[in-house]
Amino acid sequence: MCSIFTIFGLQPGDDVSALRRQALACSQRQRHRGPDWSGVYVDDQAILVHERLAIVDPAGGSQPLLSQDGALVLAVNGEIYNHQALKAGLRSAYAFKTASDCEVVNALYREHEADGSGPAAFLERLNGIFAFALWDRDSGRAIIARDPIGVVPLYWGHDREGRLRVASEMKALADSCADVAQFPPGHFYDSATGALTRYYRRPWRDFEAVEGVDVSLDELREAFEAAVHRQLMTDVPYGVLLSGGLDSSLVAAVAARYAPHRVEDGDRSEAWWPRLHSFAIGLRGSPDLAAAAIAAESLGTVHHGFEYTLEEGLDALPDVIRHVESFDVTTIRASTPMFLLARRIKAMGVKMVLSGEGSDEIFGGYLYFHRAPDARQFHEELVRKLDALHTFDCLRANKSMMAWGVEPRVPFLDREFLDVAMRFDAAHKMIHRDSDSFQRMEKGVLRAAFDGHLPDEILWRQKEQFSDGVGYGWIDGLKAHALEHVSDRELAAAARRFPHDPPQTREAYLYRCLFEQVFPSPAAAMTVPGGKSIACSSPAAIAWDAAFASAADPSGRAVAGVHNAAVA
Numbered sequence: 001m002c003s004i005f006t007i008f009g010l011q012p013g014d015d016v017s018a019l020r021r022q023a024l025a026c027s028q029r030q031r032h033r034g035p036d037w038s039g040v041y042v043d044d045q046a047i048l049v050h051e052r053l054a055i056v057d058p059a060g061g062s063q064p065l066l067s068q069d070g071a072l073v074l075a076v077n078g079e080i081y082n083h084q085a086l087k088a089g090l091r092s093a094y095a096f097k098t099a100s101d102c103e104v105v106n107a108l109y110r111e112h113e114a115d116g117s118g119p120a121a122f123l124e125r126l127n128g129i130f131a132f133a134l135w136d137r138d139s140g141r142a143i144i145a146r147d148p149i150g151v152v153p154l155y156w157g158h159d160r161e162g163r164l165r166v167a168s169e170m171k172a173l174a175d176s177c178a179d180v181a182q183f184p185p186g187h188f189y190d191s192a193t194g195a196l197t198r199y200y201r202r203p204w205r206d207f208e209a210v211e212g213v214d215v216s217l218d219e220l221r222e223a224f225e226a227a228v229h230r231q232l233m234t235d236v237p238y239g240v241l242l243s244g245g246l247d248s249s250l251v252a253a254v255a256a257r258y259a260p261h262r263v264e265d266g267d268r269s270e271a272w273w274p275r276l277h278s279f280a281i282g283l284r285g286s287p288d289l290a291a292a293a294i295a296a297e298s299l300g301t302v303h304h305g306f307e308y309t310l311e312e313g314l315d316a317l318p319d320v321i322r323h324v325e326s327f328d329v330t331t332i333r334a335s336t337p338m339f340l341l342a343r344r345i346k347a348m349g350v351k352m353v354l355s356g357e358g359s360d361e362i363f364g365g366y367l368y369f370h371r372a373p374d375a376r377q378f379h380e381e382l383v384r385k386l387d388a389l390h391t392f393d394c395l396r397a398n399k400s401m402m403a404w405g406v407e408p409r410v411p412f413l414d415r416e417f418l419d420v421a422m423r424f425d426a427a428h429k430m431i432h433r434d435s436d437s438f439q440r441m442e443k444g445v446l447r448a449a450f451d452g453h454l455p456d457e458i459l460w461r462q463k464e465q466f467s468d469g470v471g472y473g474w475i476d477g478l479k480a481h482a483l484e485h486v487s488d489r490e491l492a493a494a495a496r497r498f499p500h501d502p503p504q505t506r507e508a509y510l511y512r513c514l515f516e517q518v519f520p521s522p523a524a525a526m527t528v529p530g531g532k533s534i535a536c537s538s539p540a541a542i543a544w545d546a547a548f549a550s551a552a553d554p555s556g557r558a559v560a561g562v563h564n565a566a567v568a
Contacts, residue, residue, distance in 0.1 A: 070137070078102070154168060155182055359412045364430070
């Protein structure tokens with residue numbers, strides 16, 4: 001994973017040399033995402049800059065990627081997991097210049113332009129996490145696209161002269177684009193038409209398409225195993241994040257089976273780093289550190305459990321907010337320990353990790369799902385959660401890790417796995433605590449699919465919000481810190497200082513102030529989701545229980561009567 005920065009729409013009379021220098025300076029702000037190499041392409045209409053984190057084909061594969069005739073120029077941040085199959089299925093010859101998984105995008109664009117099917121047709125074929133800008137020099141056309149869920153960040157906006165700018169992180173655009181915004185997941189923009197088009201659509205988004213559909217535990221398990229297997233595509237040392245919760249433990253369990261060998265289409269040669277390393281972090285005595293040690297021993301990983309102190313976490317807050325580009329309370333709480341862990345991982349020479357994000361959004365793992373009234377509302381909330389992931393967990397995981405040049409991959413959000421896990425009736429995902437079946441706990445269907453693959457104390461461990469799992473004192477410490485630094489008078493005047501989505505608590509006010517120091521523009525603040533929430537829920541979900549709208553902590557830790565350690 002890397003970073004991209006582009007300027008499209010240069011006109012005669014523009015100072016191209018000055019814009020090139022400006023583009024390099026803007027790209028440098030996100031070089032932490034790609035510390036291995038920098039590449040730049042310039043012509044009289046476009047500038048594309050790429051900062052590379054070399055994961056696949058590290059000796060080659062530098063970007064921007066040019067076609068043999070130089071007419072196509074591509075800058076990609078991401079991974080295309082099915083690139084080998086896509087190359088094999090090309091109907092016409094394409095002269096590949098590298099072994100990069102991303103270069104297949106150029107080939108697909110050319111093939112689908114030739115048959116008239118257009119960008120939507122080839123984007124629908126990609127299984128990966130990506131954000132890219134493709135420049136067709138001969139037609140003067142730019143295609144910008146983002147993966148279906150928004151695992152990889154992407155922002156866009158216009159400068160004072162109306163030129164279109166695109167970047168992996170907002171910090172590269174915020175001071176030059178008054179209209180900076182997130183580029184929507186599952187969409188592409190075509191400069192030839194000026195249209196922003198959704199290309200990713202699935203029948204399972206509608207409850208009617210899944211109602212009455214039974215679940216196959218074997219199919220669910222096999223689909224997830226295939227997703228993890230696909231995402232082990234790498235030419236560098238990698239590891240797994242292991243909190244000891246269900247999701248990260250399942251990722252680690254499957255990865256441990258495949259770790260001794262490379263994964264390129266049947267290639268069974270020995271891997272660079274055949275022993276799988278796992279990583280966890282927490283305050284001293286945290287539930288995650290203890291559970292992760294148990295899971296690691298069972299799976300046989302080389303485990304590294306790191307402790308951090310409350311003071312170290314508080315010291316990191318300004319850097320965390322600058323990197324994750326958010327002031328959302330739940331996001332900052334969870335991003336900080338992940339940011340600290342990424343620094344430890346980077347120091348050990350690891351460049352890619354597998355992580356468990358997405359499972360809770362697919363299976364209703366958050367504790368408030370215990371209050372879902374029926375299968376329809378349960379399913380509709382899952383779809384809303386998936387639609388919002390790019391502003392919450394995907395943003396947090398990607399930017400926290402990439403702050404130190406560590407690429408996170410998320411097998412639960414693999415598009416092929418999503419098509420299996422989301423197409424059966426949510427009635428099988430609902431929680432019935434008095435049940436004798438797997439439905440007595442959240443994510444019971446996933447636990448049942450992997451029965452016997454993990455120790456029971458891990459397989460049936462109760463859900464912990466990540467910001468609680470690192471230690472119950474973490475959130476309490478953040479609240480106490482905010483109490484010391486934000487006065488009653490400041491909080492009372494919050495709506496006048498921050499008219500858009502004014503902070504409601506001292507903790508939220510503190511994060512908003514730190515955000516404003518780095519991103520003062522109104523448009524930057526509008527990229528952050530707002531409103532009352534419990535575990536990043538929707539207003540509809542808050543209505544499931546009156547307590548959610550008044551007493552519940554936004555991280556979802558206080559679902560009384562559900563969690564064994566509920567704080568309210």
